[in-house]
Amino acid sequence: MKAANLFLSILLIISTPSYAQNPVVYYSGVENSTPVEYLWSDYDSWYYKKSGAYKGWKYIIIHHSATDAGSVKAFHKFHTQQGYGGIAYHFVIGNGNGMKDGEVQETFRWKQQISGTHVSVNAWDHNIFGIGICLVGNFESSPPTKSQMTALRKLISRLKRTYSIKTKNIIGHKYVKYDDASGRKEQTACPGKKLDLGKLK
Ligand SMILES: [Zn+2]
Numbered sequence: 001m002k003a004a005n006l007f008l009s010i011l012l013i014i015s016t017p018s019y020a021q022n023p024v025v026y027y028s029g030v031e032n033s034t035p036v037e038y039l040w041s042d043y044d045s046w047y048y049k050k051s052g053a054y055k056g057w058k059y060i061i062i063h064h065s066a067t068d069a070g071s072v073k074a075f076h077k078f079h080t081q082q083g084y085g086g087i088a089y090h091f092v093i094g095n096g097n098g099m100k101d102g103e104v105q106e107t108f109r110w111k112q113q114i115s116g117t118h119v120s121v122n123a124w125d126h127n128i129f130g131i132g133i134c135l136v137g138n139f140e141s142s143p144p145t146k147s148q149m150t151a152l153r154k155l156i157s158r159l160k161r162t163y164s165i166k167t168k169n170i171i172g173h174k175y176v177k178y179d180d181a182s183g184r185k186e187q188t189a190c191p192g193k194k195l196d197l198g199k200l201k
Pocket of ligand 1: 064188191
């Protein structure tokens with residue numbers, strides 16, 4: 001759950017005076033197409049636009065909360081305080097500590113079909129077209145519960161089928177590559193080394 005820091009970076013970047021003159025976002029929303037250059041000033045409007053209205057979901061990004069307990073309500077409060085405009089994710093899967101074990105809850109972002117704020121601004125495409133699923137727990141120190149993994153597999157399978165999401169686009173947060181020409185990846189341990197992503201695809 002490094003999203004807090006990442007979002008602060010977004011705020012810093014978009015609030016710097018130079019951004020308006022600086023077309024620095026390279027975005028390749030359509031597979032195999034030539035990257036298109038967008039202005040930072042476009043970013044704000046794209047970010048909060050209803051995703052379904054302009055393009056379908058393309059990625060599923062898996063996160064852990066890096067906390068022992070949590071719920072949609074708790075993360076919503078925390079992320080609101082962080083300046084995210086509410087909970088960053090589309091789904092939260094409980095671990096019995098704050099929500100029931102294996103319980104899946106949709107957040108307002110899913111209900112309204114709007115973009116998440118769960119990866120950094122450098123992974124722009126992944127925020128706009130990525131469904132963010134957060135499992136409560138710190139999977140650097142202990143694995144998710146069986147009920148969480150079962151719920152996650154079911155949810156992924158449903159989303160994958162409904163939105164024709166490619167297997168290669170089902171990604172743990174730390175494996176998300178920046179949507180620019182740098183070839184760099186997100187700087188985070190999320191969703192933790194003890195979540196076996198291989199079992200999900
Ligand atoms: Zn994450």
